[in-house]
Amino acid sequence: MIRLLLVDDESLIRKGLKALLKLEADLEIVGEAENGETATVLVKSLQPDVVLMDIRMPIMDGVAATRVICQHTTTKVLILTTFADEDYVAQALRNGAAGYLLKDTPSEELAQAIRAVYKGYTQLGPGLGKVMEQIPVAVNPPPGWDELTAREIEILKLIAKGASNREIGEALYITEKTVKNHITRILNRLDLRDRTQAAIVATSFLKVSK
Secondary structure, eight states, X not given: OXXXXXXXXXXXXXXXXXXXXXXXTTEEEEEEESXXXXXXXXXXXXXXXEEEEOSSOSSSOHHHHHHHHHHHOOOEEEEEESOOOHHHHHHHHHTTOSEEEETTSOHHHHHHHHHHHHHTOOEXXXXXXXXXGGOOOOSSOOTTGGGOXXXXXXHHHHHHTTOOHHHHHHHHTOOHHHXXXXXXXXXXXXXXXXXXXXXXXXXXXXXXXX
């Protein structure tokens, strides 16, 4: 089961999401919050796998809450909002969000996105992927960059393009298990949290053709 925390200041939205996601056998709603501050407290006590996070909320907004959650826990944050603003997308990703979707996303696609985020994949709504290229991580590559092998660089480029482990394996003629091992080493070398951060690093310091 994938444990979910719903965060939205509108109770009607939370009720609607709860009704839709309850239909998915592998998803469990473990809690709800009406603002980012409450969400950060509940994440510590409930330890959900994924948080569905709104952006504009009173007391603490979704961007600030995402930063706190991603800095101090292993919980994944998937932004779900009505705002397709590129600044919001960039801020959310910089603060550790694993995805950014709009509230008009079909329920079946939302469920699939939750599963993908849980597995470590980045999920961005239509037209939002280009924002990844506009997010500078740092002026210089992170420590450990020079230790990356040529194969690890290839894998980083494919991660930035949104390729799954299976697709990476097929492209490089290696097994999915080997791909997973390479990705684990990349994250450890660069001290990154997940594939989202790896994709941001790759688009910042590598020439990645779309």
